[in-house]
Each structure stands twice: as structure tokens, then as C-alpha cells.
Amino acid sequence: MLSQILYALPFLAEGFAVTLWVSLLVVVLSLIAGVLLGVGLVYGPAPLRWAVRIFSDTIRGIPILVLMFFVYYGLPAVGLHLQSFWAAVLALTLFKMAQVVEYVRGAVASIPKGQSEAAMAIGLTFRQRLTSVIFPQAFRRFLPPWINGVTDAVKGSALVSLLGITDLMQAVNQVIGRTYEAMPLYILGALIYFAVNYALSYASRRLERRFAFIRD
Amino acid sequence: MGYTLNFNLIWRHFDKLWGGLLLSLELAVISIAIGIVIGLVLAVWYVSAGRVVRTIIAAYVEFIRNVPLILLVYLVFYGVPTVIDLAYSAPTSFVVTLSVYSGAYLVEVFRSGLEAVPRGQLDAGKAIGLTPWQRLVHVRLPTMLRITLPALSNTFISLFKDTSIASVISVPELTYGAQWINFNTFRIVEVYLVTTAMYLVTGYALLFALRLVERRFRAAR
Numbered sequence: 358m359l360s361q362i363l364y365a366l367p368f369l370a371e372g373f374a375v376t377l378w379v380s381l382l383v384v385v386l387s388l389i390a391g392v393l394l395g396v397g398l399v400y401g402p403a404p405l406r407w408a409v410r411i412f413s414d415t416i417r418g419i420p421i422l423v424l425m426f427f428v429y430y431g432l433p434a435v436g437l438h439l440q441s442f443w444a445a446v447l448a449l450t451l452f453k454m455a456q457v458v459e460y461v462r463g464a465v466a467s468i469p470k471g472q473s474e475a476a477m478a479i480g481l482t483f484r485q486r487l488t489s490v491i492f493p494q495a496f497r498r499f500l501p502p503w504i505n506g507v508t509d510a511v512k513g514s515a516l517v518s519l520l521g522i523t524d525l526m527q528a529v530n531q532v533i534g535r536t537y538e539a540m541p542l543y544i545l546g547a548l549i550y551f552a553v554n555y556a557l558s559y560a561s562r563r564l565e566r567r568f569a570f571i572r573d
Numbered sequence: 574m575g576y577t578l579n580f581n582l583i584w585r586h587f588d589k590l591w592g593g594l595l596l597s598l599e600l601a602v603i604s605i606a607i608g609i610v611i612g613l614v615l616a617v618w619y620v621s622a623g624r625v626v627r628t629i630i631a632a633y634v635e636f637i638r639n640v641p642l643i644l645l646v647y648l649v650f651y652g653v654p655t656v657i658d659l660a661y662s663a664p665t666s667f668v669v670t671l672s673v674y675s676g677a678y679l680v681e682v683f684r685s686g687l688e689a690v691p692r693g694q695l696d697a698g699k700a701i702g703l704t705p706w707q708r709l710v711h712v713r714l715p716t717m718l719r720i721t722l723p724a725l726s727n728t729f730i731s732l733f734k735d736t737s738i739a740s741v742i743s744v745p746e747l748t749y750g751a752q753w754i755n756f757n758t759f760r761i762v763e764v765y766l767v768t769t770a771m772y773l774v775t776g777y778a779l780l781f782a783l784r785l786v787e788r789r790f791r792a793a794r
Binding site for chain 1: 576635636638639640641642643644645647648651652653655656734735736737738740741748751752755761762765768769772773776777
């Protein structure tokens, strides 16, 4: 049993690399797109605000799995052909984006109105108010929930296995398909996910403390 | 291009979606009920226990929270029967998984709820001569439940969405029904539009109903 698992380790490592790659792409892409939409939700014109609100509430209201199948099977039907890898990344990114939008909204809303009024009073332009007054403060409120959500991205990436992508989850299943050692391999897989996510949440707690130096 | 929406085949097989939705709700309700019991028992035990028990409970919580749900579902359904001699159906297996899963999240919810109960209430209970058990049942738990109600409803709604993972072990819930229609009729866009709408309407209806319950309990304060 042990020799079989040792033999499978390089294969699991390849899957693990895919898991990390998917997670990284999702985290980075959703951060960029989510912050843009989030700022649009707070400061944009009414039609944009409504569009972002509907997008966010819809995406957050359905299971990731349904969103992933919708994107994967649905896009080709409307003439858009994506590789399964990119369809999966797109679906997970859309899901994470909706969360990032809410973190941004919450962070900006938590900054007292007096801050932007004071900035206006000393004659800062809209852009200056955002970049020098609101965003630096909102950033500290944004960071803790966002970092907590990074582990969700790693966990969510396990769903890409259902689209035939050989991530860690799929690699574990394939090794079990050949060796029939279900229990040891699931536990091994779980421990790998656990190690990554526990490290991430440990780092996030550290970072949170690092940025906690200002409270209202 | 040139995809024309045609919902006829969806309506013909709508029983798969409707039955699936009811099963999703059933799975979520049973799982949260068991999860609440697990969460309550462990949270009460945690706050009064010594180091060893605390470490074990914390290990359970951390393990479950840091592992993907889909892996836990596979582990219980395909893994566990290979080491213990037990036969169970896919829905049972999923309910066990989701209960243990939600239990881990609820321990945290209840634990912080218990800590949020004002000290003065417990002292007052002691002052009028309640036993520790009476203080727990009549003072601590009711206040804690009221505090944790919003977190409980959020957990329930996310569990309802998590039931879609049951489709990977062929439990015929809503997502499974959607996939069945997807593979058998190829009305892909239509079936996922309808499924999305069903998840959304149910989810927001639940949210609305639970918020009403919360308001009712807040008023009782």
C-alpha cells in the first residue's frame, strides 16, 4: 500500500500544481475584475450600479457547481468555445468576483462620510479623494475578509475535477481508480488541501494583525 | 450561432428538477438539524472542557473547514466503506457528510455566541439560585440562540447551495436533475437558466422567511 502511494506521489504533485495554478489565476483575476466592479457599484452611474448588483446577487445565489456547468456546457451553445480549463477558471472567477465586489462595497461603506466631506472641503478632486483618502483606509477593511476568502478559492478549485481537469482532486481519484486504495488516498489528499489552507489562514491571521493598527 | 431557446423539453422533464429541488431542501434541512446538534454539544463541551478536549474539537473544526466539501463527500461515500463494514445509500452518505461539515461551522458559530452572552446574565442566574444546568438551559442557550440566529440562517442557505455537490455521487437532487436533462435533451442553456432561477427563487425566499423569523425573535427581547 505504502509503495503504491509513494509511486503515485509525482502524479499527485502534478495535480497539486494544477490546483495551485487554478487557485492563483482565480484569485488574481477575480481581485482585479472584482475591485473594478466594486468601485463601479459604489461610485458608478445608476445603470452600472444596477447591473453589478444583479450580477453579484445572482452569482452569489446559485451553487458554484451550477455556474460551472452553465459556463462549461452553455458557452459552446452560444458559439463561444473555451478549453475546459479556461471555462472552469472563468466560472470560478465569476463566483469569486461577486464576493470581491461585496468586500469592496463593505469596505468603502465603512469609511465615515466625514472623511470624503473633509477631503472635499480642502479642495481635493474626486480622483484624489479616492486615491488619497478613501482607498487607503478602505484597503485595511477589505484585506481581512478577502484573505479569508482565498482558502475558499483553493477549496472551490477542487470542482474543476468534474470537468475532467487533472487537479489534485482528480489525480487522487485517478490513483484510486488504479490502486483501489480509496481511504489512504482520500486522507492524503485531504491532508494536502488542509496543509495549504491552514498555512494560508495562518498567514491571513498574521497579516490581519499587521494591518489592525488602526481602529476607528 | 443561431441558438434558439426552446423550453418544451425542459417542461416535459420538469419533474426531474422539481423533485430534485425538494430533495435538495430535504438534504439541507436534515443536515442542518443534525449539524445544529453536533455544533451545540461540541460548543457547550468546548467552553467548559480542558485542554485535550478543546484541542480535539478545534482539530475537527479546522480539518473540516480547510478541506474541499467534494473531497469529504467522496471520502465518506467511497472511502469509509472500504475500511468499515457498513452499507449505506448515496443520500444517507451525503447527509452524514453535510451534517459533519455543517457541524464544524456551527461549533464556531455557537462557541462565539456562548461567549457573547453577557456575564451579568449568568451572575443573575446564579444569584437567584439556578443550578449550572438550569443556567445553561434557561439563560445561556436561549440568549445564545437569539444572538446566533442570523449566522444560522446564513449557514442554512449556504448548505442548501452546497447540496448541489451531492450530484457527484448521483444523488438525484436539483443539480443532478439539471445534468440529466442537459445530457438527455441537449437543451443546455434552457435547463441551466431554469435551474438557476429555481436556486435563486428558493434561496431568496428562504432568506426572506428566515429574516422574518429573526425579526420576530429580536422583538421578543
